[in-house]
Amino acid sequence: MLIGTVVLAGLALGLCAVLVLTDRLLPAGRDPVAEQVESLLPRIQCAQCGYPGCRPYAEAIAAGDADINRCPPGGEETVRRLADLLGREVPALDTTLGNASMNRVARIDERNCIGCNRCVPVCPVDAVVGVQQTIHAVIAAHCTGCELCLAHCPVDCIDLVSRDA
Amino acid sequence: MLEYTPDRRPTGGLRLPAHKEASTAQPIARGFVPGTLILALQQHQGPPTTPVVRRGERVLKGQVVARARALRSAAVHASTSGHVRAIEDRLVPSVHAIHRTRCIVIDADGEDETRPGSGAAWPKDPEEQLEHIRDGGIVGLGGGVFPTAEKLRPHTPCKVLIVNGVECEPYISCDDMLMREAAAEIIDGALIMRDLLAAPECIVAVERDKPQAIEALLEAGRASGDASLKLADIPTVYPTGGERQLVEMLTGEEVPSTHYPSEIGYICQNVGTAYALHRLVRAGEPLLSRVVTVAGEGIARPQNVETPIGTPIGELIEFCGGYVGDVDRLILGGSMMGYALPNDEMPITKGSNCLIAAVRREVRQDFSERFCIRCGNCATACPARLLPQELLRAARDNDHALLDEFGLNDCIECGCCDVICPSHIPLTEVFRNAKFAHARYQRQEVFSAETQQRFKRHEERKRANVQRGKARQDHLRHEVETDEAARQKAIEAAIKRARQRRGNDSDAE
Structure with missing residues (x-):
């Protein structure tokens, strides 16, 4: 009786210690829900949801801090899929956030570009090429149409055009 | 032989x-x-x-x-x-x-x-x-x-x-x-x-x-x-x-x-x-x-x-005596895999093997579609060994993972499942459309994954840049605060830079 109690208590304590230690010492694993949410987002990093990228937004959704209707480029299709994944009602897409779309790409008007280099560092996917004092250009195949560069151009020479054009 | x-x-x-x-x-x-x-x-x-x-x-x-x-x-x-x-x-x-x-x-x-x-x-x-x-x-x-x-x-x-x-x-x-x-x-x-x-x-x-x-x-x-x-x-x-x-x-x-x-x-x-x-x-x-x-x-x-090659279809039909009766549909290709043409002005190409001017009774009229009763006839008829009823479900749900699993792209669009289906479900048409949508989805997925990688590298580089700048600043500050010689050198260098700038300015004037 006593031996049994001691052995079981010891086991319980020992295993408890192992659990606590692994939780403390091992690096925190990636949140699997956030991972799944991110894989459903378009991942074009436009930040129109109010978070600085798709990953942070996915984490906010997984933590229950953000609504699932804040992704303009994903559109209603993404909202529907997120609702499916998370077992929620399908809310209407929040259309006030912006209208980034993957069907469009940025194009720099070469007649007006002054080579100020301000759009280069803000592009989340390094789709703008160019160094200071030279005309910049957008690699259309890499551009996601996130619109982040538009606000940084002092001469307003960046336009969004249809991806196929 | x-x-x-x-x-x-x-x-x-x-x-x-x-x-x-x-x-x-x-x-x-x-x-x-x-x-x-x-x-x-x-x-x-x-x-x-x-x-x-x-x-x-x-x-x-x-x-x-x-x-x-x-x-x-x-x-x-x-x-x-x-x-x-x-x-x-x-x-x-x-x-x-x-x-x-x-x-x-x-x-x-x-x-x-x-x-x-x-x-x-x-x-x-x-x-x-x-x-x-x-x-x-x-x-x-x-x-x-x-x-x-x-x-x-x-x-x-x-x-x-x-x-x-x-x-x-x-x-x-x-x-x-x-x-x-x-x-x-x-x-x-x-x-x-x-x-x-x-x-x-x-x-x-x-x-x-x-x-x-x-x-x-x-x-x-x-x-x-x-x-x-x-x-x-x-x-x-x-x-x-x-x-x-x-x-x-x-x-x-x-x-x-x-x-x-x-x-x-x-x-x-x-x-x-x-x-x-x-x-x-x-x-x-x-x-x-x-x-x-x-x-x-x-x-x-x-x-x-x-x-x-290049003969307009209308001229070929004239050569064969023209149309007779109430032609319902002009089909290029066979009755199973061919498709209807909107007019007969288009040419015969190297790939055109057959032209059917079908009257009304030759064409299967539109039956109203009913529910799939899971009879499995389509699976028996499929020459590519697919499960059309499962594919249909996946295609209508837009479930791309499932479409891949059931081998949508192995469908040869022969039309057998379509003909044999007792519920008149237009399976081949659904699959043909699903193939387009599926290809678009796959392209999109590849693009998104690449974009994610680019963003990751962009962020890492930005972080590394900031850290490198900070390390350099820290290093300089540490040097001038601890080493008198280095401090003097830094001051002299600053004065020299300032003089040079002033000199350049007066040159400009």
């Missing part, structure tokens, strides 16, 4: 009414010269050709009007003499759909004057022979229009050359008639291909319901005296004539969905292609015409016609 019956049964498939009696009742009509030619620059699978004629120029029959640049391409020739009216975009029917393509439009002058000389001679060098085939404009005439030169240069040694005379789709009889009338030429073309491929074996496959064709081919095979030739008679089941289905039927090997048959050592060539190759090699004549079946109850004289 050995005749044998393969001991395998075809997977799935259906026995369908053939509807071939009317068009096989008389020989192939020859000598038809159209009034206009519409020659699309891209009538093959591969990069388009480049036009080498100008507007207003007179062209002769057999003259190259558009040149091929890559081996995976095929030149286009004028199929009768006339003047180039325009080079413009036109709607042209291709393998699966109608496309707007650049075309050379020629007003024929009715003289049908042939280019002098018999063209370039058949070269000795194998590489040059392939280029000769490409410049002769030859493509797979079974409907796939894959450039023959490219297909005759396999990356894997060819074990068996299969000459495909299995014309299993209802209404189509152009290959049957060609085999009856030109068996010796087809056998000769097949032997030319076999030599090019250095294939040890050559099987001519014909369906059992074509006894005249089999007889003619056997005779021609015996006359050639070649021991590597065999003739396989195939049960009459649609769609055994499909390339993958035929390879499996004859060899027992299933072609992996990620591979072409040529990659596992089997090359299929249509009998029409063999005939065209014979004409090119023995008579120096490039691909100028093909046999087209004109069928259906809405045609006055259904028959097979040797049709110049």
Whole structure:
């Protein structure tokens, strides 16, 4: 009786210690829900949801801090899929956030570009090429149409055009 | 020539009414010269050709009007003499759909004057022979229009050359008639291909319901005296004539969905292609015409016609006596895989094998669709061993992972599931549309994943930059605060920089 109690208590304590230690010492694993949410987002990093990228937004959704209707480029299709994944009602897409779309790409008007280099560092996917004092250009195949560069151009020479054009 | 019956049964498939009696009742009509030619620059699978004629120029029959640049391409020739009216975009029917393509439009002058000389001679060098085939404009005439030169240069040694005379789709009889009338030429073309491929074996496959064709081919095979030739008679089941289905039927090997048959050592060539190759090699004549079946109850004289490539469909129908009765639909291709045309102004291309003017009672009228009752008939009929009812569910749910799992892209769109479905569900149509959507989804997924990676690298670089800047600042601060000499040096350097700047400024003034 006593031996049994001691052995079981010891086991319980020992295993408890192992659990606590692994939780403390091992690096925190990636949140699997956030991972799944991110894989459903378009991942074009436009930040129109109010978070600085798709990953942070996915984490906010997984933590229950953000609504699932804040992704303009994903559109209603993404909202529907997120609702499916998370077992929620399908809310209407929040259309006030912006209208980034993957069907469009940025194009720099070469007649007006002054080579100020301000759009280069803000592009989340390094789709703008160019160094200071030279005309910049957008690699259309890499551009996601996130619109982040538009606000940084002092001469307003960046336009969004249809991806196929 | 050995005749044998393969001991395998075809997977799935259906026995369908053939509807071939009317068009096989008389020989192939020859000598038809159209009034206009519409020659699309891209009538093959591969990069388009480049036009080498100008507007207003007179062209002769057999003259190259558009040149091929890559081996995976095929030149286009004028199929009768006339003047180039325009080079413009036109709607042209291709393998699966109608496309707007650049075309050379020629007003024929009715003289049908042939280019002098018999063209370039058949070269000795194998590489040059392939280029000769490409410049002769030859493509797979079974409907796939894959450039023959490219297909005759396999990356894997060819074990068996299969000459495909299995014309299993209802209404189509152009290959049957060609085999009856030109068996010796087809056998000769097949032997030319076999030599090019250095294939040890050559099987001519014909369906059992074509006894005249089999007889003619056997005779021609015996006359050639070649021991590597065999003739396989195939049960009459649609769609055994499909390339993958035929390879499996004859060899027992299933072609992996990620591979072409040529990659596992089997090359299929249509009998029409063999005939065209014979004409090119023995008579120096490039691909100028093909046999087209004109069928259906809405045609006055259904028959097979040797049709110049580029003939407007309306002119071909006029040649066959025009429309009769209440034509409900004009279909290009067979009744299973063909599609309806919006008008008859489009041209016959190298891939057009059949034209059906169907009256109302020939066309299945729209039944109202009912629920899937999970009878499984579609799975039994599927020659690709798919589960159409599961695919249907996945396609309607837009579940792309499931579509992949159930092998959407292995669907050959033969239409068997569609015909057999007791609930009249338009399965093939759903799958065809789903294929487009699925391809778009896959492209999108690849782009998103790449974008995610780019963003990650961008963020890492930004973080590293910030850290490097901070480390440098910290280092400098630490130095000037601890080391008197370094402090003096830093001050001097700053003064020097300031002086220099001031000096530059005064220079500017």
